[in-house]
Amino acid sequence: MPQTVKYKRLRKELRAMALTTGLVGATTLxxxxxxxQIGLTRGTVAYFIPVLIAATRWGIVSALYAAILGVLASAFxxxxxxxxxTITDPQEVINLVLYVFVAIVVSQLATRLKRQLETSxxxxxxxxxxxxxxxxxxxxxxxxxxxxxxxxxxTTVTQRKVVLFAGxxxxxxxxxxRNAGAAPPEVLVEVKNFAAAGRxxxxxxxxxxxxxxxxLVRAVSxxxxxxxxxxxxxxxxxxxxxxxxxxxxxxxxxxxxxxxERLGIAHAIxxxxxxxxxxxxxxxxxxxxxxxxxxxxxxxxxxxxxxSTAPALQNxxxxxxxxxxxxxxxxxxxEDIQNLLDxxxxxxxxxxxxAEWAEPADIIDSALERCRSRMAGHRIVLNxxxxxxxxxxxxxxxxxxxxxxxxxAAKYSSPSSQITxxxxxxxxxxxxxxxxxxxxxxxxxxxxxxxxFVRGERQAATTSGSGLGLWIANAFIAANGGRMNAVSDGxxxxxxxxxxxxxxxxxxxxxxxxxxx
Amino acid sequence: xxEAGSGTExxxxxxxxxxxxxxxxxxxxxxxxxxxxERIRSWSTVPIIVLSVRSTEAQKVRLLEIGADDYVVxxxxxxxxxxxxxxxxxxxxxxxxxxxxxTVGPLTIDLAARAxxxxxxxxxxxxxxxxxxxxxxxxxxxxxxxxxxxxxVWGSIHMQDTHYLRIFVRKLRQKIEPKADSPKILAxxxxxxxxxxxxxxxxxxxxxxPAKAES
Numbered sequence: 001m002p003q004t005v006k007y008k009r010l011r012k013e014l015r016a017m018a019l020t021t022g023l024v025g026a027t028t029l030x031x032x033x034x035x036x037q038i039g040l041t042r043g044t045v046a047y048f049i050p051v052l053i054a055a056t057r058w059g060i061v062s063a064l065y066a067a068i069l070g071v072l073a074s075a076f077x078x079x080x081x082x083x084x085x086t087i088t089d090p091q092e093v094i095n096l097v098l099y100v101f102v103a104i105v106v107s108q109l110a111t112r113l114k115r116q117l118e119t120s121x122x123x124x125x126x127x128x129x130x131x132x133x134x135x136x137x138x139x140x141x142x143x144x145x146x147x148x149x150x151x152x153x154x155t156t157v158t159q160r161k162v163v164l165f166a167g168x169x170x171x172x173x174x175x176x177x178r179n180a181g182a183a184p185p186e187v188l189v190e191v192k193n194f195a196a197a198g199r200x201x202x203x204x205x206x207x208x209x210x211x212x213x214x215x216l217v218r219a220v221s222x223x224x225x226x227x228x229x230x231x232x233x234x235x236x237x238x239x240x241x242x243x244x245x246x247x248x249x250x251x252x253x254x255x256x257x258x259x260x261e262r263l264g265i266a267h268a269i270x271x272x273x274x275x276x277x278x279x280x281x282x283x284x285x286x287x288x289x290x291x292x293x294x295x296x297x298x299x300x301x302x303x304x305x306x307x308s309t310a311p312a313l314q315n316x317x318x319x320x321x322x323x324x325x326x327x328x329x330x331x332x333x334x335e336d337i338q339n340l341l342d343x344x345x346x347x348x349x350x351x352x353x354x355a356e357w358a359e360p361a362d363i364i365d366s367a368l369e370r371c372r373s374r375m376a377g378h379r380i381v382l383n384x385x386x387x388x389x390x391x392x393x394x395x396x397x398x399x400x401x402x403x404x405x406x407x408x409a410a411k412y413s414s415p416s417s418q419i420t421x422x423x424x425x426x427x428x429x430x431x432x433x434x435x436x437x438x439x440x441x442x443x444x445x446x447x448x449x450x451x452x453f454v455r456g457e458r459q460a461a462t463t464s465g466s467g468l469g470l471w472i473a474n475a476f477i478a479a480n481g482g483r484m485n486a487v488s489d490g491x492x493x494x495x496x497x498x499x500x501x502x503x504x505x506x507x508x509x510x511x512x513x514x515x516x517x
Numbered sequence: 518x519x520e521a522g523s524g525t526e527x528x529x530x531x532x533x534x535x536x537x538x539x540x541x542x543x544x545x546x547x548x549x550x551x552x553x554x555e556r557i558r559s560w561s562t563v564p565i566i567v568l569s570v571r572s573t574e575a576q577k578v579r580l581l582e583i584g585a586d587d588y589v590v591x592x593x594x595x596x597x598x599x600x601x602x603x604x605x606x607x608x609x610x611x612x613x614x615x616x617x618x619x620t621v622g623p624l625t626i627d628l629a630a631r632a633x634x635x636x637x638x639x640x641x642x643x644x645x646x647x648x649x650x651x652x653x654x655x656x657x658x659x660x661x662x663x664x665x666x667x668x669x670v671w672g673s674i675h676m677q678d679t680h681y682l683r684i685f686v687r688k689l690r691q692k693i694e695p696k697a698d699s700p701k702i703l704a705x706x707x708x709x710x711x712x713x714x715x716x717x718x719x720x721x722x723x724x725x726x727p728a729k730a731e732s
Contacts, residue, residue, distance in 0.1 A: 290570045291544040291570050294570040294591045294592060295542075295544065295570070295591065297591070297592040298568075298591040298592035298593060300592070301592040301593065301594060302592075302593070302594070302595050302598075305594040305595045305596060306595055330592065331592075334592055354574065354575060354708065356663075356679045356708075357678075357679045357680035357683050358679075358683070358707075359683050359686070359687065359705070361698065362705040362707065363707065365699070365700070365705065366705055366707045382698070382699075384698060386697075386698065390680055390683050390684075394708070395707045395708050396573075396574050396707050396708040399707050
């Protein structure tokens with residue numbers, strides 16, 4: 001195989017020589033033309049043209065060849081005696097020597113320039129690849145994204161098939177699943193051994209594949225096993241070539257790991273592993289908490305309702321009141337459990353709105369239904385226009401946000417006061433507002449009410465609560481693309497809490513026909 | 518009444534004796550409650566009511582799709598559970614006796630004559646409005662999911678077009694509700710579907726009007 005390569009290089013060189021000869025010939029004809037047309041006799045300067053062209057395009061050898069051809073052609077065609085290589089005029093000899101000297105300098109300069117251009121061009125490609133790579137890493141969402149980015153980057157840089165195996169810890173199993181059949185079995189075995197041995201082998205090992213190909217197996221970074229292992233298909237190459245390739249792989253990996261380390265990817269990968277485990281744990285915990293806590297609550301509530309209707313208690317107002325207490329406290333406990341579960345769902349970025357076209361009046365109705373017993377004493381005034389547009393939201397989340405607001409309104413206002421619920425659509429937004437005549441908000445309280453675990457100092461002593469309610473409501477509304485705001489004239493003057501939701505009227509899908517059938 | 522401690526035991530019990538209604542708790546030691554629903558539904562039409570801790574609306578819809586008649590969310594009052602049981606039993610007996618009329622508060626739907634009356638006054642409904650009411654009446658007292666209604670009334674290609682449903686429910690409420698802005702008959706189960714049930718002014722749980730054929 002080296003023979004073919006050398007032959008190729010020779011052929012390339014010969015082609016350049018032939019082209020140079022052609023160029024010199026063309027220049028000679030040009031000079032002849034100038035002599036005939038204008039009568040200029042000192043045309044040898046024109047031989048710099050082929051020298052320059054050859055130097056920039058084909059390198060120093062062709063440039064020197066062009067210079068020699070130029071000297072010969074000038075001596076033969078233009079310096080007296082013509083059509084002979086002998087030169088009589090010493091002036092002309094000096095000219096020619098000068099010409100040769102300048103040609104050599106020029107061709108050297110041109111070749112160096114060419115090489116620099118090529119280097120900077122290659123460097124530019126490398127930098128672009130690296131830049132692409134770090135950009136992909138920046139938007140990578142999970143470990144798999146990062147790994148496929150590493151894999152793609154190495155494939156681009158080495159121009160060889162690269163297979164990446166996930167973290168050495170997993171003994172390449174994850175990688176195997178992802179790249180089933182991407183590498184021959186021998187390589188997979190070696191990957192496994194390599195990972196199991198956990199050696200910090202920088203150069204890696206070569207494996208011969210079944211089709212006579214050689215594969216290089218090595219760690220992406222000897223310092224950070226999180227990045228995994230790579231197997232690179234070297235194809236059928238001689239020792240020289242694979243050494244060269246190996247150097248290129250080393251360089252590419254060094255660049256890549258530098259980028260990975262700069263971005264703290266190792267840390268991120270570890271964290272992602274840990275986070276997915278914590279997520280699973282949390283899911284399981286939430287599931288069992290809600291089941292384990294709610295099942296006894298159901299029994300308590302069931303027993304309390306049976307007790308409250310028991311004939312034996314009909315004439316015992318004190319016992320009746322106690323049963324009522326048990327019931328309402330059990331209900332409150334249930335709400336608190338729900339709030340804690342909602343809060344942990346929000347913290348783990350777990351709200352995924354199930355948007356559908358919803359009737360705003362239905363949402364308000366069902367929120368009122370939920371809070372009916374809590375607001376039993378209050379006068380509820382509904383102010384709903386009949387032509388409210390449909391909104392595209394998750395109705396359950398919006399309802400839960402409303403329930404929190406109603407809950408607050410009922411809690412912080414006197415039992416006989418009025419609560420006004422209004423809805424209106426304006427400027428592409430739907431505003432649902434709840435106004436009470438209760439404790440109101442002071443200027444310092446106003447910006448704080450949306451924070452987690454914040455409770456008004458005036459209220460903390462007299463009413464119970466976790467300080468989660470409005471924070472949850474705000475998160476639910478934000479998940480639906482809306483926002484909340486609170487307005488109050490001051491302490492004791494009541495407050496109005498409003499939910500603003502986008503109304504995408506234009507996006508309401510057209511009904512096939514308004515008429516029936 | 519038979520009480521079973523696990524899913525397999527429950528399914529076996531349901532096969533051994535004639536039963537009127539099955540109440541399944543979703544949190545079972547040996548299997549998921551929804552699997553019990555699916556297994557029993559594969560050979561029986563017995564009413565099934567599911568008890569669950571507050572599951573998501575998507576889970577409720579799935580339970581109804583695999584054959585549960587209704588669900589009650591924990592913690593619940595006994596009255597609520599009893600009301601749901603009564604509704605499910607009544608539906609079963611109505612299906613068995615072939616009784617054509619469904620009465621919900623002041624509203625009567627005569628499924629045989631395709632006639633709807635409100636306080637004795639006959640209502641003029643468009644064919645689609647009637648179809649919507651008919652599907653709800655066939656499941657009177659139980660939740661009917663959005664997807665089921667859309668499929669039955671508009672066809673399966675419109676299963677995701679909830680806005681059709683909203684617009685027609687709005688129209689229908691204007692005709693069948695005594696007060697359209699505070700619906701008492703066509704109740705919304707947010708995120709799940711609709712329920713045809715009459716909730717009186719003071720009643721805490723929606724119940725059907727006094728029935729002629731109580732089992």
